[in-house]
Amino acid sequence: MKSAPFDYVRARSLAEVFDLLEGKRSDVRILAGGQSLLATLALRLSEPSMLVDIGGLGELRFIEERSGTIHIGALTRHCELEKSPLVAAKLPLIAQAMPHVAHAAIRNRGTIGGSLSLADPAAELPACMLALDATIVLASRTGERRVPAEGFFQGLYRTDIKPGELLVRIEISPHDAPWRFHFAEFSRRRGDFAMVGLAAGCRGRGLQLEDLRWVFFGCGDRPVRARAAEVVGSRSPNKEGEGERGERYCALRSALEKDLDPQSDPHASAKMRMHLAAVLADRALGALGS
Numbered sequence: 301m302k303s304a305p306f307d308y309v310r311a312r313s314l315a316e317v318f319d320l321l322e323g324k325r326s327d328v329r330i331l332a333g334g335q336s337l338l339a340t341l342a343l344r345l346s347e348p349s350m351l352v353d354i355g356g357l358g359e360l361r362f363i364e365e366r367s368g369t370i371h372i373g374a375l376t377r378h379c380e381l382e383k384s385p386l387v388a389a390k391l392p393l394i395a396q397a398m399p400h401v402a403h404a405a406i407r408n409r410g411t412i413g414g415s416l417s418l419a420d421p422a423a424e425l426p427a428c429m430l431a432l433d434a435t436i437v438l439a440s441r442t443g444e445r446r447v448p449a450e451g452f453f454q455g456l457y458r459t460d461i462k463p464g465e466l467l468v469r470i471e472i473s474p475h476d477a478p479w480r481f482h483f484a485e486f487s488r489r490r491g492d493f494a495m496v497g498l499a500a501g502c503r504g505r506g507l508q509l510e511d512l513r514w515v516f517f518g519c520g521d522r523p524v525r526a527r528a529a530e531v532v533g534s535r536s537p538n539k540e541g542e543g544e545r546g547e548r549y550c551a552l553r554s555a556l557e558k559d560l561d562p563q564s565d566p567h568a569s570a571k572m573r574m575h576l577a578a579v580l581a582d583r584a585l586g587a588l589g590s
């Protein structure tokens with residue numbers, strides 16, 4: 301199939317983007333890396349009358365440390381996050397997650413702003429944003445609005461971006477030592493969207509894991525913090541025999557039943573997803589505690 305006809309504007313400034321977003325047309329769409337949007341156009345899942353290409357706005361493409369906070373511009377590409385020494389040093393969870401995001405060719409074009417705006421519930425970066433307490437910065441003609449990641453993701457492909465707004469950057473305060481992070485997912489093939497994934501962090505190690513935070517993705521309509529399972533995980537010693545690990549898996553699984561609401565689809569049943577989530581949680585305790 302081919303996309304429906306649309307007008308195309310390559311924006312030369314943020315002011316021009318805001319003018320177009322607030323113009324007479326209600327169905328203007330932002331084009332960033334195009335890795336998701338162009339496929340939905342070709343399949344006629346969306347038919348905007350105008351695309352505003354922000355790809356030339358260099359001021360949205362950066363990874364910088366400002367007063368101890370890491371600022372990431374919306375147009376920063378996945379491959380740039382993957383290779384950034386600053387991300388590796390200060391945001392190791394993101395560095396661990398990036399090789400799981402699609403394939404190298406897609407990471408060369410796809411952007412963090414596009415991934416967060418799309419809000420695919422099986423995507424890696426939204427879960428990392430929640431686990432790291434990131435702030436999403438939205439801009440419009442009237443100024444900037446700062447939204448905590450927890451309130452930004454509002455459902456299946458739904459975010460808090462309001463008409464006239466553009467996601468311009470992400471701000472993350474690094475969690476330095478003794479914080480530790482662990483990222484893992486199950487997918488059918490390397491580069492596919494995850495069936496289930498986990499972005500995890502905690503303070504301390506060994507038998508004492510404090511402030512355990514587990515954010516699951518692919519298990520609901522948005523990334524989900526598994527608070528009941530975090531309580532069980534915080535109380536579970538790490539070095540045990542097989543029998544005790546079996547008990548721990550069962551305890552984690554029944555807590556996850558309260559936290560998660562996975563759906564069945566052709567890739568995995570809801571029951572299988574719940575099992576995989578418990579396996580990821582169990583393994584995360586080993587990884588964070590070692």
Ligand SMILES: Cc1cc2nc3c(=O)[nH]c(=O)nc-3n(C[C@H](O)[C@H](O)[C@H](O)COP(=O)(O)OP(=O)(O)OC[C@H]3O[C@@H](n4cnc5c(N)ncnc54)[C@H](O)[C@@H]3O)c2cc1C
Pocket residue numbers: 329330331332333334335336337338339374400401402403406409410411412413414415417418422423424425461465466467468491492493494
């Ligand atoms: C085969 C394949 C496999 C993939 N696998 C994965 C995967 O495993 N994990 C994963 O996370 N992703 C995966 N993706 C998606 C990929 O990561 C996309 O690049 C990303 O989700 C969207 O980024 P983009 O820059 O290409 O955005 P675009 O496709 O340009 O835009 C996506 C949406 O976001 C909106 N948008 C973009 N930027 C902004 C902004 N700054 N402000 C407001 N709205 C904006 C657009 O209007 C559009 O609605 C895959 C894609 C493909 C084609």
